[in-house]
Amino acid sequence: MYIRTLRARECDWESHLDIHFAICNLLRIAAWKRLDFLSHEAHNSRECIQIPGGVSLPEWYGVRTALTGVSVPAWSERDRFMFDYQDIGKVGVRKWLQLAKRYARGLDPFVSLLDLEGATIDAGIAQLGIAFEAIGYELFQERGKSENAANKKPVVDRVDLLVQDVSRTLSFQPSTFGGRFAESYNSVKHANRPQIDPALKQEHFQQGVELVRKWIAYRLGVSAQTLRSAG
Structure with missing residues (x-):
């Protein structure tokens, strides 16, 4: 699952993480399994990559933080979600x-x-x-x-x-x-x-x-x- 949050104005990292934590916790509750983030990236709309044709693409930068847990996913055939997005x-x-x-x-x-x-x-x-x-x-x-x-x-x-x-x-x-x-x-x-x-x-x-x-x-x-x- 990929979570992206966008803000019209610059804000601190924690303001974005509030929603990310909430979604991660929802997945934890549905699976009742310790699910952590795989990685974090951030970008500023003023920092873009110019490609031929005058198109600008956002440039994402990797983020390392002690505020969240980052781990390799571990999911077995026996693991099940109690409910999913369709529900x-x-x-x-x-x-x-x-x-x-x-x-x-x-x-x-x-x-x-x-x-x-x-x-x-x-x-x-x-x-x-x-x-x-x-x-x-x-x-x-x-x-x-x-x-x-x-x-x-x-x-x-x-x-x-x-x-x-x-x-x-x-x-x-x-x-x-x-x-x-x-x-x-x-x-x-x-x-x-x-x-x-x-x-x-x-x-x-x-x-x-x-x-x-x-x-x-x-x-x-x-x-x-x-x-x-x-x-």
């Missing part, structure tokens, strides 16, 4: 850019789960719980709750609010998931809570990731049939 179209991409901005405090740590390679399940549950808390907080406000009322909602209610939108597309029992995930999350977060078996926490982690990915896809316009077939 969301231009409208869905526009919705994603808006969603990514409004829900950044929850979606950023969610996507960053892909960067926790080698981390313990406790680390994954903790970060996923942070994502659920932030997404649920924003979603309650979107549904009409005040900041104070949304802030008082426990994590189980925040998770259940997402479940309500996509319950028929999930591969696991949705009605009890909020409580089960809250038990795993609180066992990691609070030293005085009962410990949960690591295998059970791993199950709750995988189910939580599925829930957030399908909730995002639902918000972008992906059909329930497509989400159910994704498993």
Whole structure:
């Protein structure tokens, strides 16, 4: 995939990268795989190459930056996208850019789960719980709750609010998931809570990731049939 952003006026590199990061994160969510950039290039409209016939072509320059990850692509036959461009179209991409901005405090740590390679399940549950808390907080406000009322909602209610939108597309029992995930999350977060078996926490982690990915896809316009077939 090739991403190009153009600005009418000169701007800093980070202003361009905001959109590039957002699109890259959308692909990560669809594939649930760590997908990075292959390369970066930039050009200024005042710097062009003149070719015979009086035609001017933009001259692109390679960019090296520590702000992004650049890696060789690794894609196997087993890798699949939960949804693709045909499922969301231009409208869905526009919705994603808006969603990514409004829900950044929850979606950023969610996507960053892909960067926790080698981390313990406790680390994954903790970060996923942070994502659920932030997404649920924003979603309650979107549904009409005040900041104070949304802030008082426990994590189980925040998770259940997402479940309500996509319950028929999930591969696991949705009605009890909020409580089960809250038990795993609180066992990691609070030293005085009962410990949960690591295998059970791993199950709750995988189910939580599925829930957030399908909730995002639902918000972008992906059909329930497509989400159910994704498993």
